[in-house]
Amino acid sequence: MTSKGFYIFNILLLISIATLLYAIRLPINTETKISWGYPKDSLFNFTELTNEYGYSSQEHTVVTEDGYILTMFRINKGRNCNGKTKLPPVILMHGLLQSSDSWLDAGPDAGLAYLIADECFDLWVGNCRGNYYSRRHVSLNPDTDHQYWQFSVDEIGYYDVPAMMDYVLDHTGADNLNYIGFSQGAGTFFIMCSERPGYCEKANVMIALAPAARQTNTGSILYRFIMESVYTIEGILKKTSVGEILPKGSFSQEFLAFFCQLNSMTGSICTTVQSLLDAYHPGSVSNETTRVLYGHFPAGTSVHNMARYGQSMMRNDFAKFDYGKVHNLELYGSEEPPKYNLSAVTVPVVTLYGRNDGLVDVKDVKWLLKKLPNVVEEMAVSDALWTHLDVTYSQYTRTLIFPKIYEHLQSNSYN
Ligand SMILES: *[C@@H]1O[C@H](CO)[C@@H](O)[C@H](O)[C@H]1NC(C)=O
Ligand SMILES: *[C@@H]1O[C@H](CO)[C@@H](O)[C@H](O)[C@H]1NC(C)=O
Numbered sequence: 001m002t003s004k005g006f007y008i009f010n011i012l013l014l015i016s017i018a019t020l021l022y023a024i025r026l027p028i029n030t031e032t033k034i035s036w037g038y039p040k041d042s043l044f045n046f047t048e049l050t051n052e053y054g055y056s057s058q059e060h061t062v063v064t065e066d067g068y069i070l071t072m073f074r075i076n077k078g079r080n081c082n083g084k085t086k087l088p089p090v091i092l093m094h095g096l097l098q099s100s101d102s103w104l105d106a107g108p109d110a111g112l113a114y115l116i117a118d119e120c121f122d123l124w125v126g127n128c129r130g131n132y133y134s135r136r137h138v139s140l141n142p143d144t145d146h147q148y149w150q151f152s153v154d155e156i157g158y159y160d161v162p163a164m165m166d167y168v169l170d171h172t173g174a175d176n177l178n179y180i181g182f183s184q185g186a187g188t189f190f191i192m193c194s195e196r197p198g199y200c201e202k203a204n205v206m207i208a209l210a211p212a213a214r215q216t217n218t219g220s221i222l223y224r225f226i227m228e229s230v231y232t233i234e235g236i237l238k239k240t241s242v243g244e245i246l247p248k249g250s251f252s253q254e255f256l257a258f259f260c261q262l263n264s265m266t267g268s269i270c271t272t273v274q275s276l277l278d279a280y281h282p283g284s285v286s287n288e289t290t291r292v293l294y295g296h297f298p299a300g301t302s303v304h305n306m307a308r309y310g311q312s313m314m315r316n317d318f319a320k321f322d323y324g325k326v327h328n329l330e331l332y333g334s335e336e337p338p339k340y341n342l343s344a345v346t347v348p349v350v351t352l353y354g355r356n357d358g359l360v361d362v363k364d365v366k367w368l369l370k371k372l373p374n375v376v377e378e379m380a381v382s383d384a385l386w387t388h389l390d391v392t393y394s395q396y397t398r399t400l401i402f403p404k405i406y407e408h409l410q411s412n413s414y415n
């Protein structure tokens with residue numbers, strides 16, 4: 001890297017870390033962005049993106065038992081699907097700080113939502129509480145009620161995943177469905193299986209992409225540093241009523257969206273930072289995808305959820321949030337937080353993981369696989385450099401991970 005590049009890189013790093021801690025909003029309007037040359041895909045939402053590329057989609061609203069209002073998108077017609085879609089429906093769930101749009105950012109030749117819809121599956125793409133599509137509640141106001149932000153994967157798994165499954169089953173009249181979860185989207189499914197008897201069995205197959213359960217061996221120093229810092233200062237942030245972190249429209253997201261699309265030099269700085277956050281896989285994420293993805297990422301979550309990740313990196317199990325002995329006793333009836341019961345994950349599980357994943361380490365995936373009672377297949381992606389974020393953003397998903405996903409969806413579907 002040139003010295004100038006290195007200088008800018010350091011500044012970027014400082015700005016990112018500093019602004020990470022603030023949820024300052026700085027929305028810039030769309031016309032301005034178009035005049036600045038932003039690629040239109042980075043400005044489009046799910047509906048607009050799918051329409052642009054010849055897919056037909058619908059927007060659905062799901063209300064959880066605890067009042068959170070979530071948005072799901074259904075791609076009911078792929079580009080070449082003129083007949084009926086296959087049954088049963090498929091749910092696709094994003095990872096931490098992502099949204100349904102993350103599955104589209106790599107474009108119609110690589111975005112997994114497009115690839116799945118192209119095979120005529122009835123695809124439902126979820127959004128967990130707190131991101132820009134699911135930042136609503138029946139009675140709480142996310143802007144003013146701190147209570148809204150008191151959630152982590154513990155609640156996403158307990159409430160959001162079952163609510164989305166119930167909705168999809170009710171709406172389609174199907175008896176069961178197939179579930180694909182990436183990272184947090186997989187970990188929260190396992191939480192549901194442990195805590196909500198009867199739900200796990202509603203899936204024929206669960207395809208876990210780089211599943212985030214135990215995170216003891218997370219290799220990325222920068223990611224660990226960020227998460228553990230948030231954990232350390234959660235108490236202070238709570239006093240200042242900052243409950244939300246990295247929402248769309250915040251200074252950090254707007255800065256990334258602007259900076260990463262600017263030119264090839266700034267784009268490559270973004271690629272480098274992304275490699276530091278995860279792991280290095282040269283050429284995997286196309287320049288076009290880098291220009292687009294920061295229009296939808298980070299998509300926002302709670303400080304508490306980020307702190308939860310920081311805490312789990314300091315533990316060697318997959319347990320509920322540790323609030324300290326006194327509060328644990330009140331909340332859980334035990335001084336230690338209860339471990340999730342992975343024996344309850346009775347559904348057939350297919351796992352795909354990368355050997356160069358800086359966020360969910362192979363050692364933790366192996367630990368998880370030993371605990372799961374019904375693993376039908378585990379596959380390390382053949383490319384030894386496959387990272388965590390490659391699952392959503394790589395230009396090589398079609399050849400490296402989609403065939404395995406397709407094989408298991410197909411064998412669990414009918415026309
Ligand atoms: C997506 O954008 C369209 C056009 O601007 C808008 O009508 C629609 O409400 C948006 N959908 C969501 C879920 O934000
Ligand atoms: C991105 O652009 C840079 C500079 O134009 C080029 O060197 C690089 O090969 C491109 N990367 C990919 C993945 O296309």
Ligand SMILES: *[C@@H]1O[C@H](CO)[C@@H](O)[C@H](O)[C@H]1NC(C)=O
Pocket residue numbers: 341342343344
């Ligand atoms: C865990 O789940 C399994 C399967 O549902 C059940 O048999 C077992 O009793 C559970 N263990 C605990 C500690 O709850």
